[in-house]
Amino acid sequence: MRKLFFFTILIIALSNIQSQTLIGTSNHPNATANHNQRKIVRDSQQNIYVVYTDSLDDKLVIMGLVMTKSGESWSDPQIIAHGTNPTLAINVIDKISLIYQSNDSVSKIQLKQSEDFSNWSDSIVLSNTNYSCIHPVADCDSSGNIDIFWIEKNADTTNSLIYGLFKQDDQLYTKIIATKEHITDISVANSLLNINSVLYFAYQFQQDSIIFFRSRDKMVSIDTLYKTTGYQPCLTYNSYSEGSTNGSGFARLMYIDIDSNLLLQEQYDGTDCCYGDQVLHEGNVEYLCIDDIMPPIGHSYLFIKNESLFHAFYIGEGFGTVMLDTISTKPIFPSIAYKQFNIEYVDFIWMENSGSKYSIHYKRDKKYQYVYNEVVDEISQKGFTIKSYPNPFTDLINIQVVVENIDKLPLISIYDIESRLIQTLEPVNKVKNSYSFIWKLNQSVNIPNGIYIIRCTVDKYLAVQKVVKF
Secondary structure, eight states: OHHHHHHHHHHHHHHTTTOEEEEEEESOTTTTOOTTSOOEEEOTTOOEEEEEEEEETTEEEEEEEEEOTTTOSBOOOEEEEEOEEEEEEEOTTOOEEEEEEOOSSSOOEEEEEESSSSSBOOOEEOSOTTSOEEEEEEEEOTTSOEEEEEEEEOTTSOEEEEEEEEOTTSOEEEEEEEEESOEEEEEEEEOTTOOOOOEEEEEEETTTEEEEEEESSTTSSOEEEEEEEOEEEEEEEEESSTTOOSOOEEEEEEEEOTTSOEEEEEEETTSOSOOOOEEEEOSOEEEEEEEEEETTTEEEEEEEETTEEEEEEEEETTTEEEEEEEEOSOOEEEEEOOSSOOSSEEEEEEEEEOSSSEEEEEEEEESSOOOSSSOBOOSTTOOEEEEEESSSBSSEEEEEEEESSOOSOOEEEEEETTSOEEEEEOOSEEETTEEEEEEEOOTTSOOOSEEEEEEEEETTEEEEEEEEEO
């Protein structure tokens, strides 16, 4: 009966995946624009929050709405602030920060905060009020502080990249990072699991020049990681193990090159950056935004190509990309949720031209192929299959790997949802090309109930399976 109940809940949950929802409309053609400005975040309870720009009575306003996990329905959009270019950041205790650009003739970068997305603090001005400041991006570190970047327009027509550290005690520290003829884009990423305060950031300037950076000490010192030419730099960063203080883990750096190819760099902490670019998608890529990363498994990202929006999952170096979803209704300006970290789902929004207005849509996709007592073989020509049973399990789980025409031993690793390696397995039996593994839980070691990831590699091929302990 318990298993029947579990699978009933599972079927209901899966039925809610892959359905898109119209959540609002806007009069503004750039309502969800700027790919690194997070217009959507999740809290630790999986409530979802969205902001976008609208134009009401010729005034720019920032609208906000929420979908509570319990209600599974969206609230009506409400005005949160007067301004434009909003971005959201959420800290480890689910405090939500809205950073945005004011409507003043000399535009300012402002901040409002809320514990529940309905009661908001008064606005705090972050930027120098003598100069117009635009295009804020932000993320939160492990201490709950906010790392914020924006562009300051100088009197001599140059632009300055400004960094602001806004602390929980409302103290603000700002610093000029660079001054260039023209700065057009900024990206920022803190640790997804709030394990450390390592900060990755990038900016684009002089039309097509990009530099990626890292700082371990709140911008006292800055490491230059990689210089290239292209557009729309994106970043995602995570760490391997809980309690890490030195930034162990790695970042993935994505951008569009001058030939409209989508490229990737992988930056491993403790190693020199960077190796050769990996071309993930060739030609006609127009727009890019990146989701979170689980280091042993991969990361999700969205891109627009030939007027279609694609959700893809990059499995890892040498293993390639899996295409998970395609939306072909001419979507524009997608935004993808970065925090709080979610190993299972990708939450994102986008706009579509609906005549006199712009419609705003939301969708939740699965991040991996969900497998429950089924065979994993999502990539044809992979050369092997993996099956795990029973799933869900309590004390042990059997893993069967069948290899075709590959003279290599399967390697099995078990990870938890925080990217921690739990165990590696050796085969207990082999019959022809079939290998048997058993993950038997040690009663003296506490393995909590929840989701675990089985990662199987055979030579240059990889498969991932999600299993549930209860």
